[in-house]
Amino acid sequence: MNYWKSNGAPAEKLLVGFATYGHTFLLASSNTAVGAPASGPGAAGPFTRQSGFWAYYEICNFLKLGATQVWDAPQEVPYAFHQETWVGYDNIKSFQAKIQWLKKSGFGGAMVWSLDLDDFSGTFCGQGKYPLINTIKSGLGTGASCTSRPDPLxxxxxxxxxxxxxxxxxxxxxxxxxxxxxxxxxxxxxxxxxxxxxxxxxxxxxxxxxxxxxxx
CATH class of the missing domain: 2.170.140.10 (Chitin binding domain)
Incomplete structure (x- = not known):
């Protein structure tokens, strides 16, 4: 985003992407920090069924297994690990940080990938339905600042x-x-x-x- 902005793209025409998924890896050693060596992608999730990729609601299930959660301060995102599995992802806290950065930078708004990867039923994460997407909605607001742009699509x-x-x-x-x-x-x-x-x-x-x- 900063690259496009610094090269002349109008900030108000740029949308920040928000991910409702995480990427998983199999740890190759006892090192669990960011950048730790990995032997390959993590096991496929029970619902998304793709190696190395979990929906947010699948990550919530993983956390319930007793995974150790760590906050990566430089990137303002969490990661977690349990036994040999490591996952990097976004949560409500990291979404809130990105929303503040988005607004401070003057970007045009947000896009999400994707609706069905958030906790759409509200039964996995204990945070209500669509906790990540609703964080964006509340953070950006639904008033005049988001709906009064001229020439709507x-x-x-x-x-x-x-x-x-x-x-x-x-x-x-x-x-x-x-x-x-x-x-x-x-x-x-x-x-x-x-x-x-x-x-x-x-x-x-x-x-x-x-x-x-x-x-x-």
Whole structure:
């Protein structure tokens, strides 16, 4: 991010990536610090099933096994190890640090990879549904600073209609996402009184708890 910014890219056009996953390794010695030698990727997670890669909710299960958690102060991120397995990842604390850096640097916002790798059910980490993504949401805010940018991207509309200016569903409502009570697959994006009908992908419904599309 700093490279692009220092080479002339407008900071407000750059989005900071936030990872809801971690990378795992098999330790090759008793050394457990950052940079310790490894013999290969860690075992595949029970759900993501990819060697060297765990979703955040799988990492939470690993921590429950009694893994030793360490905070890497220079990078402001955690890592953990148990027996021969080592994992580097992000958590709520590191997300909060990155959000503060993002805002201080004047970057345009955040992107996440990916929705389904966070604790979407809220049953693995004991931090509620989507703890990492909701940390971004609360850290960046949902008020005017995040929704008042000019020339918003055109919405995806389920019925072919466009946004309405100062009238319709969003007239008089605060900026934000609102459910369509007639169709769980649809929702409204209200921006400065303008109504933008939106829809979730097939098989998903709008979930008010996270203001996002979720499994039914």
């Amino acid at each position: 055109p919405p995806v509309t389920p019925t072919g209609g466009g946004g309405s200016t100062g009238s319709g569903f969003c007239a008089g409502k605060a900026n934000g996402m609102y459910p369509d009570t007639t169709n769980k697959n649809n929702f409204y994006n209200c921006t400065q009184g303008n109504t933008y009908p939106m829809h979730c992908a097939a098989g998903l419904v709008f979930d008010e708890s996270c203001k996002c599309c979720n499994w039914a």
